[in-house]
Amino acid sequence: MTTPAGSGAGYGSVSWWGMSPALDLQAESPPVDPESQAETEHKIPELDALLLGSVDGRHVLRTLSRAALWPLRRFNFYVLENNLEAVARHMLIVSLALEDPEKMGLQERCETFLELWGNALLRPSVAAFVRAQASRLAHLVPEPDLLEEQLPWLSLRPLKFRERDALEGVFRFWSGGEKGPEVFPMSRLWDSRLRHYLGSRYDARRGVADWDLRMKLQDRGAQVIHIQEFRRWRDTGVAFELRDSSAYQVPNRTLASGRLLSHRGERVAARGYWGDIATGPFVAFGIESDDQSLLRTSNGQPVKTASEITQHNVTEIFREVAAWRGPRAIQGYLEEKPSPESDAPTLEPFTMHFLPLDSSQTLHHKTCYKGRFQLLYVSCGMVHLLSPELGACVAPGGNLVVELARYLVDLRSKELKAFSDRVGEMARVAGFAPHPGATPSENFARFYKLGEDSTRGGGDSAVESGPSTCKVLAPRLEAMSPPQADQASPLEAMSPPQADQASPLEAMSPPQA
Numbered sequence: 001m002t003t004p005a006g007s008g009a010g011y012g013s014v015s016w017w018g019m020s021p022a023l024d025l026q027a028e029s030p031p032v033d034p035e036s037q038a039e040t041e042h043k044i045p046e047l048d049a050l051l052l053g054s055v056d057g058r059h060v061l062r063t064l065s066r067a068a069l070w071p072l073r074r075f076n077f078y079v080l081e082n083n084l085e086a087v088a089r090h091m092l093i094v095s096l097a098l099e100d101p102e103k104m105g106l107q108e109r110c111e112t113f114l115e116l117w118g119n120a121l122l123r124p125s126v127a128a129f130v131r132a133q134a135s136r137l138a139h140l141v142p143e144p145d146l147l148e149e150q151l152p153w154l155s156l157r158p159l160k161f162r163e164r165d166a167l168e169g170v171f172r173f174w175s176g177g178e179k180g181p182e183v184f185p186m187s188r189l190w191d192s193r194l195r196h197y198l199g200s201r202y203d204a205r206r207g208v209a210d211w212d213l214r215m216k217l218q219d220r221g222a223q224v225i226h227i228q229e230f231r232r233w234r235d236t237g238v239a240f241e242l243r244d245s246s247a248y249q250v251p252n253r254t255l256a257s258g259r260l261l262s263h264r265g266e267r268v269a270a271r272g273y274w275g276d277i278a279t280g281p282f283v284a285f286g287i288e289s290d291d292q293s294l295l296r297t298s299n300g301q302p303v304k305t306a307s308e309i310t311q312h313n314v315t316e317i318f319r320e321v322a323a324w325r326g327p328r329a330i331q332g333y334l335e336e337k338p339s340p341e342s343d344a345p346t347l348e349p350f351t352m353h354f355l356p357l358d359s360s361q362t363l364h365h366k367t368c369y370k371g372r373f374q375l376l377y378v379s380c381g382m383v384h385l386l387s388p389e390l391g392a393c394v395a396p397g398g399n400l401v402v403e404l405a406r407y408l409v410d411l412r413s414k415e416l417k418a419f420s421d422r423v424g425e426m427a428r429v430a431g432f433a434p435h436p437g438a439t440p441s442e443n444f445a446r447f448y449k450l451g452e453d454s455t456r457g458g459g460d461s462a463v464e465s466g467p468s469t470c471k472v473l474a475p476r477l478e479a480m481s482p483p484q485a486d487q488a489s490p491l492e493a494m495s496p497p498q499a500d501q502a503s504p505l506e507a508m509s510p511p512q513a
Helices: 034-039 060-069 086-097 108-117 124-140 144-150 161-174 187-215 225-236 304-327 326-335 380-385 413-429
Strands: 047-052 076-079 257-263 266-274 351-356 375-377 394-403 432-434 443-447
Touching: 060 076, 060 086, 060 351, 076 443, 086 108, 086 124, 086 161, 086 304, 086 351, 108 304, 124 144, 124 161, 187 225, 257 375, 257 380, 375 380, 380 413, 394 413, 413 432, 413 443
Parallel strands: 047 076, 047 375, 076 351, 375 394
Antiparallel strands: 257 266, 394 443, 432 443
16 A cells, blocks of 8 residues: 555565575584484485575575585475566576586676676676576476476476466566567666655655665664665666666566556456565675675775675675585585486486475475475565474474564564564464574574474484475366466466465464464
8 A cells, every 4th residue: 555655565575585694504404413324324414495485596505605514415495485486586596506617607697697686677698698598498397307407406396287387488478578678667667666665755765765774774784785886776776787887778577577456446467576675685695794804894884885795795606606516516426326327417416396386384284295394494575374384394303494574674673573573473383492502693583393302402304305206286276277278478477476475564463363
C-alpha cells in the first residue's frame, strides 16, 4: 500500500542479493566425527546443507573458496528458492564462477559477475554474455543427460517437470526471445518502484538516501559504503560502475520477475522489477574482508569503498575456487573412487541440488531428506518457513543459521529486536536451541538441533550421505495448470509470488490459529 510517505516496502517481494555477508558453511556446520570417518575409510566425508533463500550463491562460492583450508570433504548443497528466476540466477552465477580460465580471464569473470549480479543496467558486452549463456542453459535444461555431462555440479532432477519447463522459459527470455528494450524497460521500472516506495519524499530522494545510509546502514556496521555509490545505486540501480557511466545502457533481464496484478477487477500477469531498492547489493561481499587493510580508515573515512572491496573479495573467491577445484579436489576425489574407470562428471567435488519451490513443508516426508542435513540456512525473507516439519530434516546435533534483518533500512531498532526474538521462538518450536559456542552476531542467529543424540556434540555430522533416491514431488493439480502444448512464453515461465514469499516483517507476526 502506498502512503504519502511511501510504501515502506523497499525490500521488495523478490530477493536478488543477500542481506548479510557471505558465510563459509563448513565453519557453520558441526565438525566431522572421526569415528564416522573411520567407518568410511574409502569414502570422503560429506556435508549436506539445506539453503532456504540464499538467492545469489554467495555462501556456496565462499564455502568452495575456503575449502582448501579444511580437511577434504564433498559438498551437497540443496537449494530451495521461492521463484524460478532466483534458481536461474544461481545457475548463471555459479557457472560463471566455474568458467574455464582459458576461455574467460579472472578479471573479466569478476567484472561480469558484479554487473549481472548487482546492476540494473549492463554494458553491451556483458549483455551479450548473458544472452549466450542463457541460450546455452535453455538448451541444457530439457536434456538431463546433456546437462549432467556439461554441468556435472548441477542437479535439477528434484524439480517438477512444469518447473523445468518454466525455467527453460526464463532462460529463453534472458537470451532475447523477445526483442527490444521495451520488453523490459528497466530504467522506467526502477523509477516507478522508487516513486512508489518514497511517495511524497521522491523529490527529496537524495536526502532520504543520505539519511538511510548514515543513520541506518553505517550505524549498523556498513561504514565502508560510500555516499556517492549509494546515491548512484538508489537513483539508477547501477551499484558497480566499472566503466564510464554512459556504457551502462542495456536492461539486466536477470532481474525481471513476474507477478499477478489486479487490473479492472481481473488478475493479469505482469513482468517488472520487484526487488530491493533500499539496501543494495553492497552487503554480501562489500563490508567485510580477510584483508584488513581494505577496511582501514583515514581521518575517520574508509580508504576503500564497498564497490572496491566487493571487487577484491569476488576476485579472490574466484581465484581460490579455481585453485581448489584443480589438482587438490579432483585428485582427492579420484583417490576416493573405488573404480579407476569413473567418468569425468563424477569428479566434481560438490553438487548443487535445486528443490521444488513449495517443498519446504513436505521434505520430511521423504526418507532421503528426513534427518539428512547437518546444516540448515534460512534467509530473513524465508524465516516464516521455519517449522517443526523443516526442522525434521536436520540431523540431531546439526546446526541452524538464520539471517537477521540488520541491514533492512525499513526496520527500526525495536522491529529488529522483535524480529530477532521471533526467530528465536520459531527456532525453539522447530526443535532447536541457541548454540552455546556461537560468537554473538547481529547478522545471524545460530542454533543447534535437539535430539537423543545431541549430547554427542554433532556426532551425526559425518553420517554417510548416499545418492538421493527421492522421487520427484508430484505437482498438485490445484496449484498448477498443465502447460499448453508447445507454448512456454517467458511471462508464463515467470511464476507469480508463491504463498511463501513473505517479507521479514511478516515473520514477526504470530502464527495464525
